[in-house]
Amino acid sequence: MFTFTPLLGAQSASPASQSLLEFDGGIKVLVDVGWDESFDVEKLKEIEKHVPTLSFILLTHATTAHIGAFVHCCKHFPQFKNIPVYATTPVISLGRTLLQDLYESTPLACSTVPADALAESSYSLGNTNPNILMQAPTSEEIANYFSLINPLKYSQPTQPQQLPNTPPLGSLTITAYSAGHTLGGTIWHIQHGMESIVYAVDWNQARERALPGAAWFGEVGGEVIKELRRPTAMICSSRGTGLKKAVGLNQRDEALVSLVRETVANGGSVLIPSDSSARILELAHLLEETWKETGSQMNNAKVYLASRTAGATMRYARSMLEWMEKGIENDSFDFKHITLLERKSRVTKMLAQTEPRVILASDASLEWGFSKDAVRSLASDSRNLVILTERIGDFGSSNNALGRYLWEFWNEKNPAAEGDAISVASFSGEGTQVSSRSARAVALDGQELPLYQQYLARQRQLQTTMQGDTGAALETSGAVGDDWSASTSTTSEDSDDEHQGRLLNTATILRHTRKKLGLSDEELGVKILVQRKNVHDWDVRAKRGDEKVFPFVAKQRRADEFGEVIRPEEFARADEEEAAPEALREGAKKENEVGQKRKWEDLTIQTRDGGRQKKTRKADTDDKGPNDGGEASDDEPDDDLEHIEGPSKVIFETETLQLHCRIAFVDFSALHDLRIINNLLPLIQPRKLIFVAGDEAETEKLAEEARTVLAARAGEASNAVDVFTPDLGDTIDASVDTNAWSVxxxxxxxxxxxxxxxxxxxxxxxxxxxxxxxxxxxxxxxxxxxxxxxxxxxxxxxxxxxxxxxxxxxxxxxxxxxxxxxRTVAQPFHVGDLRLPDLRKFLQAAGMTAEFGGGGVLVINGSVSVTINKLTNRVEVDGGAYNLTDRKSDGVTFYKVKRKIYEGLAVVAGS
Incomplete structure (x- = not known):
């Protein structure tokens, strides 16, 4: 049995994707934990409901639409982070930088506490909604959550890990194949018994400059690879199929470069909004190569890449060249012509310049990230240009994103180009007024603080009831006050970065606040060995990560072996001692007074002119090149988002922009089009076809096209082909045994x-x-x-x-x-799935030489070849005439090979 339920992303303009796959025996698989820029927790209710029964989770792309809610679910949903998660290495690495950029850029990423969760409180605020923010994850927590994901390689069959108290997975296997579109993007193949499921959402068949195409075809021949052919069900996305025709790689790149060249020549600046981890790699590579080849033509314009995690993203990209298109150079992402900007202060300084600039900024929706600051600065000048690189979806809220407004404005001004992938002709905003909404976090006041305290108390009670271990990540009621930062600071320099939550990082606070939090022994986990007296044993069976390792907390030493107090100023580096030796001793003495703490990564010294500057530890800047955000001076003010200590709420501010700049569209989304999928479906030959991840119009249009194409291939009536277009929450039964009977x-x-x-x-x-x-x-x-x-x-x-x-x-x-x-009906027959790599091992174990030749041919002893016909799925053995001298001789290679082939199959006789 196999059923499919779209939780998000079906018959909707929102790009967010969440899908639930259920197999026989109660096995539930969640594919993608996507979100959109509305950051509405109501869109995660279905995931929260299924968390206790999920067997494992699969992630497809490192984009907000596919992985945006992963950290939120890990932090706020009990038991979610205990579920096994699988993704490719690039999705793990780039997904981490994406969400770090997201949470550092906008307070809305934390999401607000639902109004119904506050309605039960005794502290009534009337009908007003205070928009109280949930607790934000720290960078350490984000890194820890992503470290729990199991990395996979392409074409590597894997049996998922079995969780206790979940249905047995049996022989279920998952295999990742390249989907193109993003680095590490995945087409998932799930095999469970007779069910073969291909989950292909947001894929691109064409190869690009840096990114490979989807792996539907093998390296040899024009046939779809065996594992992806004739699946029980194929789940495919319909987004992007509404384009009239696809354009080639060179035509697309030339269109964008020509727009940039024209704007720069007229003295204007160009803004290209994009995501901060996936498609931005292709755009950055194009701009770098363009400036390398034709830099003399644009020597008066500089190129900037503005993202809070740009340096980390490019370092990851340089370390994962094996996942990219063949022939990519080692220094492709070691930029010489692009300057990386990771601080808002540097972005503000860049935007204040008057010379032409090309800005590649996050994000595409212009709701968060530096692209929103850039469009505010560039909108008033008619010489400037904003190039949209993808269609901006509707998030279903009353306040649409600024990017969505620009996309609708472009469609209105260019109705003849609707469905075109490229519109080289740009259109002026003509002074149109655009409302832009920004979010800002402020501290709670009045009755909002006790209201939030009661909400936390109910959450702790709920998590304790569910026996989850995420209760430790919630603040205590006593910690929500003036002593917030003091109660949550860590006392150990050597705390493990992989510990989950603030309390798991702080052994001292755990010891003194266990009763206050009401933590049970299960919630303390393996920490109980050091936090509880007379406890010397802990069951580590079926545990993962730190729960299998004996805990150790290194205590901060205040004195050396001889009882002398350690003075940090005596261990200062030479350059620090030379800069201000007396001020350093005075500052260190003040910081080391009773009750004072200092962060180990920061050293604050007093300069000779009476000011104060912040020194950063060398490890933070040594791995940054000149373009990795390390150009900023140490005394440069950092005016990034104001970090509110303690609980906070979000307030919205609206401003009006006069839109005088020009708008153009060049499709860089790299998604399959209608022509590609119509040509590919007859080769894949799915038995059931399910379309999701698209709006209603393009989904229905693609479904009709698919029915016609598949029916023409099979020579049947169009209504005989099972093509489904489910709505949100609809469950589709796509089992292979829909015509089975019980006896x-x-x-x-x-x-x-x-x-x-x-x-x-x-x-x-x-x-x-x-x-x-x-x-x-x-x-x-x-x-x-x-x-x-x-x-x-x-x-x-x-x-x-x-x-x-x-x-x-x-x-x-x-x-x-x-x-x-x-009697003549039930003849013996052979059953099994013969694989040439397995046969090669059998033959080598029997003392024969077996190596693969060209075209997937297995050659044995240099005289016998074995191939598998892809059309008939039959094993073909060619031994040559000189091997047929003696059929009874064990030394004849031809018959020894056939004997090994039959040994690998089961002979089933009639009973």
Whole structure:
């Protein structure tokens, strides 16, 4: 059995994607934990409901639409981070930098506490909604959550980890294949029994400059690879198929470069909003190569990449060249012509310049990130240009994103180009007024503080009831006050970065606040060995990560072995001592007074002019090149988002922009189009086809096209092809056994069965006679002896009435007088899935040489070749005439190879 339920991303303009796959036995698989820029927790309710029953989670792309809610779920949903998660290495690394950029850029990413969760409080605020923010994750927590994800390589079949108290997974395997579109983007293949599922959302068949295409085809030949062919069900996205026609890579790149060249020549600046981790790699590579080749033509314009995690993203990209297109150079992302900007102060300084600039900024929706600051600065000048690189979806809220407004404005001004992938002609804003909303976090005041305290108390009670270990990540009621930062600071310099939550990082606070939080022994986890007295054992079976390692907390030493106080100023570096030796000692003495703490990574010294400057530890800047955000001076003010200590709420401010700049569109989303999918579906030949991840119009249009194409291929009526377009929450039954019936086997039939094991499955051939339950039961009773009848009646006396009501037919043995007539029907046959790599191992173990030649041919002893015909799925053995001299000789390679092939298959005879 296989059912599919879209939780987000079906029949909707929102790009967010969440899908639930359910297999026989209660196995539930969640694919993607996407979100959109509304950051509405109501869109995560379905995930929260299914968390206790999920078997594992799969992630496809490192974009907000596919992974945006991952950290939120880990932090706020009990037991979520205990579920096994699988993704490719680039998705893990780039997803981490994406969400770090997201949470540092906007307070809305934390999401607000739902109004219904505050309605039960005794502190009434009337009908007003205070928009109280949930607790924000720290950078350490984000890194820890992503470290829990299991990395996979392409074409690597993997059996997911089994969780306690979840249904057995059996022989279920998952395999990742390249999806293109993003670095590490994945097409998932899930095999469970007879069910073969291909989950392909947001893929791109074309190869790009830096990113490879989707891996539908093998390296040799034009056939779809065997694992992705003839699936039980194929889940495919419809987003992007509304374009009239696709354009080539060179035409797309040339269109964008020509727009940039024209704008720069007229003295204007160009803004290209994009995501901060996925498609930004392709755009940055294009601009770098363009400036390298034609820099003299644009020597008066500089290129900037503005993202809070730009340096980390590019360092990850340089370390994952094996995931990129073949031929990519080692220094492709070691930029010489692009300056990385990671601080808002540097972005503000850059925007204040008057010379032409090309700005590649996050994000595409212009709701968060530096792209919103850039469009405010550039909107008033008609010489400037904003190039939209993808269609901006509707998030379903009353306040649409600024990017969505620009996209609708471009469509309104250019109706003839609707559906085109490129519009080189740009349109002026003509002074149109645009409302832009910004979010800012402020501290709670008045009755909002006790209101938030009661909400935390209810959450802790809920998590304690569910026996989750995330309760430690919530603040205590006593900590929500003036002493917020003091109660949550860490006392150990060597605390483990992989510990989850603030309390897991702080052993001292755990020891003194256990009763206040009401933490149980299970919530403390393995920390109980050091936090509780007379506890010397902890069950680590089925545990993961730090829960399997004996805890250790390094205490901060205040004195050395001889009892002398350690003075930090005596260990200052030479440059610090030379800069201000006396001020350093005075500052260090003040910071080391009782009750004072200093962060180990920061050293504050007093300069000679009486000011104060902040020194950063060398490890933070040594790995940054000149373009990795390390150009800022140490005394440069950092006016990034104001960090509010303690609980906070979000307030919205609206400003009006006069839109005089020009707007253009060049599709850099790199998604499959209608022509590609119509050509590919007949080659894949799915038995069931499900379309999601698109708006209603393009989904229905693609479904009609698919029905026509598949019906023409099969020579059947169009209504005979199973093509589904589910809405949100609709469950689709796409099982391979939709025409199966249940029968019972008689005891005589069961005694005759001779089961054979084939890759974990039991296989047997049956020749029998189907009879009604009453007739078969009467026949069996006639064969039984009186003693057997009495024993059987005693055993089933309590369920006799239920047995009489059971009308399931029974499959019985064929009577002796019918055996001759059916004997020729049940001939022995071979069952199994022969794989050439497995055959190669068998032959090498038998002392033969077996190596792969060109075209997937296995050559044995240099004289016999074995291939598998992709069309008929038959094994073809070619031994040559000189190997047929003696059929009975064990030394003949041809017959030894055939014998090994038959040994790898199960011979099933009729019973």
């Amino acid at each position: 019972k086997l008689s005891r005589s039939m069961v005694r005759k069965l001779q089961w054979q094991k084939v890759r974990g499955l039991g296989v047997v051939a049956i020749t029998g006679r189907l009879a009604a339950a009453s007739l078969a039961s009467s026949a069996e009773e006639e064969e039984d002896t009186p003693a057997k009848k009495k024993a059987r009646l005693d055993a089933v006396s309590s369920t006799a009435e239920n047995d009489k009501m059971d009308a399931t037919p029974i499959l019985d043995v064929v009577p002796a007088n019918f055996s001759t007539a059916v």
